[in-house]
Amino acid sequence: MEILVCIKRVPDTAENEIEINSAGNDIERDDLVYSVNEWDNYAVEEAIQLRDKVGGSVTVITVGDEESEEVLRREMAMGADKGILLTDEAFENSDGRGVAAILKAAIDQGRYDLILTGAQADEGAAQTGGMLAAMLEYPYASLVNEIEVLDDKTLKIGREIEGGKQEVSSIGLPCVLSIQTGINEPRYVGIRGIRKVASVDIPELGLSELGLSADQVGEAGSRVKRVDYFVPETGEGAEILEGDTEEVAAKLIEMLKARGGIK
Amino acid sequence: MTTHIFAYIEHHEGLADDSSLELVNAARKIDPQAQVTALVFGSGDSLDPLCQEAAKTYTEVWKVDKQELAYPNAEIIRGLLINLLPKDGICLVPHDTFGMDLAPGLSIKLNSSFVADVVDIEGADGDTLKTVRQEFGGQVSTHVNCNIAQGAVLTVRTGSFPADESKSASGRVTDKSDAAESVEARRTFQEVLEAEMGEVDISKEDILVSVGRGIGEEENIEIAQELAEAMGGVVSCSRPIVDAKWMEKSRQVGTSGQTVKPKVYLALGISGSFQHMGGVKGNPFIVAVNTNPKAPIFQAAEVGIVEDLTDFIPELTEKIKEL
Numbered sequence: 001m002e003i004l005v006c007i008k009r010v011p012d013t014a015e016n017e018i019e020i021n022s023a024g025n026d027i028e029r030d031d032l033v034y035s036v037n038e039w040d041n042y043a044v045e046e047a048i049q050l051r052d053k054v055g056g057s058v059t060v061i062t063v064g065d066e067e068s069e070e071v072l073r074r075e076m077a078m079g080a081d082k083g084i085l086l087t088d089e090a091f092e093n094s095d096g097r098g099v100a101a102i103l104k105a106a107i108d109q110g111r112y113d114l115i116l117t118g119a120q121a122d123e124g125a126a127q128t129g130g131m132l133a134a135m136l137e138y139p140y141a142s143l144v145n146e147i148e149v150l151d152d153k154t155l156k157i158g159r160e161i162e163g164g165k166q167e168v169s170s171i172g173l174p175c176v177l178s179i180q181t182g183i184n185e186p187r188y189v190g191i192r193g194i195r196k197v198a199s200v201d202i203p204e205l206g207l208s209e210l211g212l213s214a215d216q217v218g219e220a221g222s223r224v225k226r227v228d229y230f231v232p233e234t235g236e237g238a239e240i241l242e243g244d245t246e247e248v249a250a251k252l253i254e255m256l257k258a259r260g261g262i263k
Numbered sequence: 264m265t266t267h268i269f270a271y272i273e274h275h276e277g278l279a280d281d282s283s284l285e286l287v288n289a290a291r292k293i294d295p296q297a298q299v300t301a302l303v304f305g306s307g308d309s310l311d312p313l314c315q316e317a318a319k320t321y322t323e324v325w326k327v328d329k330q331e332l333a334y335p336n337a338e339i340i341r342g343l344l345i346n347l348l349p350k351d352g353i354c355l356v357p358h359d360t361f362g363m364d365l366a367p368g369l370s371i372k373l374n375s376s377f378v379a380d381v382v383d384i385e386g387a388d389g390d391t392l393k394t395v396r397q398e399f400g401g402q403v404s405t406h407v408n409c410n411i412a413q414g415a416v417l418t419v420r421t422g423s424f425p426a427d428e429s430k431s432a433s434g435r436v437t438d439k440s441d442a443a444e445s446v447e448a449r450r451t452f453q454e455v456l457e458a459e460m461g462e463v464d465i466s467k468e469d470i471l472v473s474v475g476r477g478i479g480e481e482e483n484i485e486i487a488q489e490l491a492e493a494m495g496g497v498v499s500c501s502r503p504i505v506d507a508k509w510m511e512k513s514r515q516v517g518t519s520g521q522t523v524k525p526k527v528y529l530a531l532g533i534s535g536s537f538q539h540m541g542g543v544k545g546n547p548f549i550v551a552v553n554t555n556p557k558a559p560i561f562q563a564a565e566v567g568i569v570e571d572l573t574d575f576i577p578e579l580t581e582k583i584k585e586l
């Protein structure tokens with residue numbers, strides 16, 4: 001099975017406090033720690049496990065800047081066979097449709113049976129997989145938390161739905177699936193693994209190689225545009241307890257007692 | 264020109280989802296004069312009462328009754344919607360596991376714009392619809408402009424638009440079953456498997472000590488367990504803790520886990536994503552312990568402590584034990 005996994009390099013929210021820059025047009029990017037989108041690790045792990053079971057290959061692909069190469073290498077260190085970097089100045093500020101169009105153009109140049117994305121990334125949009133599937137005219141399922149290969153044309157899949165229930169379906173290949181966290185336990189990648197793939201060639205494709213026109217992508221092709229970042233004026237928020245640990249603990253205990261928090 | 268707005272009504276076991284009362288208000292924020300049509304798709308006897316119910320909120324209801332809609336398979340529904348909706352309309356869908364499945368592809372097929380997980384709408388100005396969303400798990404908000412000249416599909420965050428309980432619409436129900444031409448789906452629904460039950464039912468507990476990714480290591484869960492014991496409650500958790508297999512799925516609070524209704528909820532190292540908070544109901548006394556003073560959890564909590572939980576919690580536990 002030829003599997004393509006779409007991945008994205010994102011600021012690691014577990015490592016950073018996200019702050020808005022003074023102009024309000026971006027987040028503060030200096031000193032941010034980046035990593036591969038949490039959901040994408042699960043998608044790559046699933047692809048590797050499927051390949052190891054039924055044969056074939058795993059390709060990882062991303063739309064991003066030069067620095068996005070590092071996440072491709074990381075996932076190749078996990079066990080993906082190939083990486084493809086889709087990069088061009090014209091791609092900057094693409095909306096979701098633009099990103100999906102760029103990915104589609106690259107997919108049209110290959111032959112893939114199964115395309116995986118993460119369920120969502122840093123912007124919380126959860127849109128790329130569904131858009132891509134519609135552009136490719138492939139069937140789609142989101143939030144997949146189980147995959148079983150039935151034969152070379154059909155998968156049995158589980159989707160996670162509300163309340164921890166699982167919706168079981170069959171789906172025809174080729175198809176696009178978005179992967180939910182928890183589907184597997186992504187393997188650990190050490191520095192050694194990354195060094196091993198450090199010199200593997202990663203092809204870069206831009207606008208002309210993909211046969212796209214500048215008005216389809218980037219700012220020019222976007223119908224959806226982020227105007228600014230801001231901190232909303234919300235209600236009062238929490239009362240922050242001040243003082244040293246002992247004082248704070250004592251204050252909290254009084255409050256907990258009053259609210260039935262200590263039996 | 265008045266905008267034609269459509270609201271997809273989700274329903275389960277014959278009951279309309281809460282979002283059905285919210286989408287109408289999102290529509291009114293796009294255009295107070297808009298004609299808003301509820302889309303009620305399904306099959307069988309439960310459909311007519313659902314349409315009648317929707318007609319109390321929406322001036323127009325389009326009913327689509329087909330056998331293949333006995334289970335809401337987004338692949339089938341997308342095909343029907345493409346055949347039914349006008350190209351320049353605006354379609355609103357709840358941002359939940361169904362909406363995420365249906366909506367992005369629908370926007371491509373209708374050749375319209377798409378904005379996901381809208382939390383507020385500031386109105387339309389010509390062809391520009393001004394929406395508000397969040398990024399990075401709710402740590403920052405953004406204004407997002409969407410060109411609606413060729414229509415739009417929006418997914419709307421549940422709970423963001425106050426429900427319209429007035430039920431004063433007395434709308435008209437139109438059967439559109441024939442107009443919505445069937446399509447062949449390559450994804451076939453088989454069954455729904457129920458969530459596994461755990462040894463403790465966190466949905467019945469009054470005191471929950473809930474841990475998130477900020478707990479850092481599996482060994483640290485013991486810190487929370489000791490506190491829960493001292494308080495007379497039990498430990499629950501956020502999703503990453505379950506993904507890491509540190510706790511059972513039955514302990515997970517949130518939209519894809521359990522809905523809990525405690526009196527007191529301690530959120531330790533939990534950022535407060537809407538999917539987590541979506542499982543915390545009944546207006547409990549929420550206490551958040553988090554090293555990041557800007558974490559969204561401090562908006563939901565009544566009391567906050569900006570400290571490392573591994574320092575603070577053992578101290579708190581000691582003091583409670585001394586009582």
Ligand SMILES: Cc1cc2nc3c(=O)[nH]c(=O)nc-3n(C[C@H](O)[C@H](O)[C@H](O)COP(=O)(O)OP(=O)(O)OC[C@H]3O[C@@H](n4cnc5c(N)ncnc54)[C@H](O)[C@@H]3O)c2cc1C
Nearest residue numbers: 475476477501502517518519520532533534539554555572
């Ligand atoms: C369809 C779908 C369904 C989902 N369903 C659920 C669900 O049911 N339940 C759920 O929880 N999530 C769910 N999620 C995931 C959700 O989007 C978030 O990713 C998740 O809730 C984040 O968990 P967290 O707050 O523990 O981790 P994070 O967001 O990583 O937050 C960790 C927090 O810990 C703080 N911290 C770090 N170190 C310390 C320390 N030493 N002391 C104190 N604080 C510290 C950090 O400042 C941060 O705020 C779902 C996602 C999707 C896409």
Ligand SMILES: Nc1ncnc2c1ncn2[C@@H]1O[C@H](COP(=O)(O)O)[C@@H](O)[C@H]1O
Nearest residue numbers: 006007063117118120121125126127128
């Ligand atoms: N720039 C990108 N390059 C490659 N894949 C992407 C990109 N952006 C999003 N994706 C994929 O789409 C998934 C969902 O992201 P999103 O739709 O942005 O929430 C991610 O987990 C990736 O698999």
